Amino acid sequence: MAIVIDVLSDERALVLACQAGQDAALASFYGRFFAPVYRYILASVGRREDAEDLAAEVFVKALRGIGGFRFQDESKPVTAWLFRIARNEVADHYRRARRRIAPISLDAQQSEPGGRYDPLETTDSVMDLARALRTLPGAQRDAIVLRLAAGLSTRQTAEAMGKPEGTVRSLLHHGIKAVRAAMEQSP
Amino acid sequence: MTTNEQPPRSRAAEAFRALNAGSELAKHRVWRRVEQGLAEERRRARRRLGWASGIVAGVAVAAAITMPAILGAARTWYEPSQQEEQRVAVSAVLEMLGQQYGAAGSASNVDSDQMDQFAQYLVTSTEAKTGAN
Numbered sequence: 001m002a003i004v005i006d007v008l009s010d011e012r013a014l015v016l017a018c019q020a021g022q023d024a025a026l027a028s029f030y031g032r033f034f035a036p037v038y039r040y041i042l043a044s045v046g047r048r049e050d051a052e053d054l055a056a057e058v059f060v061k062a063l064r065g066i067g068g069f070r071f072q073d074e075s076k077p078v079t080a081w082l083f084r085i086a087r088n089e090v091a092d093h094y095r096r097a098r099r100r101i102a103p104i105s106l107d108a109q110q111s112e113p114g115g116r117y118d119p120l121e122t123t124d125s126v127m128d129l130a131r132a133l134r135t136l137p138g139a140q141r142d143a144i145v146l147r148l149a150a151g152l153s154t155r156q157t158a159e160a161m162g163k164p165e166g167t168v169r170s171l172l173h174h175g176i177k178a179v180r181a182a183m184e185q186s187p
Numbered sequence: 188m189t190t191n192e193q194p195p196r197s198r199a200a201e202a203f204r205a206l207n208a209g210s211e212l213a214k215h216r217v218w219r220r221v222e223q224g225l226a227e228e229r230r231r232a233r234r235r236l237g238w239a240s241g242i243v244a245g246v247a248v249a250a251a252i253t254m255p256a257i258l259g260a261a262r263t264w265y266e267p268s269q270q271e272e273q274r275v276a277v278s279a280v281l282e283m284l285g286q287q288y289g290a291a292g293s294a295s296n297v298d299s300d301q302m303d304q305f306a307q308y309l310v311t312s313t314e315a316k317t318g319a320n
Contacts, residue, residue, distance in 0.1 A: 026225070027218075030218060030221060031214075034210075034214050034217065034218075035207075035210055035214070038210055038213055038214070038217070039206040039207070039210065042206050043203075043206055048209065048213065051213070052213050052216060052217050052220075055213070055217045056217045056220040056221055056224060057224075059217070059221045059224075060220075060221055060224035060225060060228065063221065063225060064225065064228050124205070125198060125201050125202040125205050126202055126205050126206060128198065128202060129199065129202035129203065129205075129206075132199070148203055149203060149206055176199075179199050180197070180199045183197075183198045183199045183202065184197070184198060
């Protein structure tokens with residue numbers, strides 16, 4: 001408990017320093033959250049170049065908007081806010097990809113197993129993972145990507161998703177089975 | 188971490204581990220872009236501030252140029268009606284005094300020179316109070 005309180009107060013101090021406009025604090029914020037955000041995005045989109053583009057967008061938006069972040073209560077920490085930005089960026093990425101490719105991909109969609117269109121080309125294990133994750137229901141995918149790719153704790157995952165921890169555990173249990181099955185089936 | 192939350196094994200586990208590969212290099216590359224993005228955002232904010240300051244300054248200059256003319260016009264519009272009121276007031280006093288003077292007639296023991304002086308005094312003091320010339 002003491003560790004949790006330390007982490008939260010540390011996080012609060014970091015955010016307050018960022019809000020005060022301290023450049024060093026912005027760099028610390030980035031250093032602290034880059035790895036989980038990047039892994040979250042990479043697992044979601046599969047391509048490293050796309051993941052870097054989106055990570056840059058996420059951090060520019062986050063550091064630009066951090067002045068408006070308010071600590072409402074301890075169940076809505078800055079990680080939840082940051083991953084909401086990341087999640088929106090990933091969703092926008094897929095929307096853009098569909099709009100860009102959809103007019104010329106009717107044949108591709110029809111030839112896709114199950115009729116689903118996936119803009120990712122799977123050439124390595126990360127792309128296979130991203131593709132497998134796209135077949136999962138949204139909540140299962142979010143739980144797996146936040147917990148296993150970003151490396152958040154179950155509690156942080158629950159906070160970021162706005163769901164009880166028990167629900168997150170259940171989503172993880174079923175989601176992991178589904179991902180494993182999907183990846184073993186793929187060539 | 189409970190058994191339910193263990194990362195998937197085999198291909199899936201390998202994929203989760205591969206997420207870390209190259210992330211340090213990516214961190215440096217992305218930070219440069221974040222810095223550029225923030226710098227661009229600051230430039231945009233300064234430009235917006237410049238525009239806002241320019242608009243405020245423009246409004247202030249326009250007000251400084253037009254306000255004297257507006258005030259002058261307002262004064263011209265307002266003053267004649269005030270003068271009209273003053274003229275009416277003085278003429279009313281004179282008329283009233285004339286009536287009283289006539290009513291008193293020769294039977295009155297009031298000296299006509301004194302009445303004229305009193306009327307003159309009333310006119311002068313009324314004009315002084317109202318600022319009329």
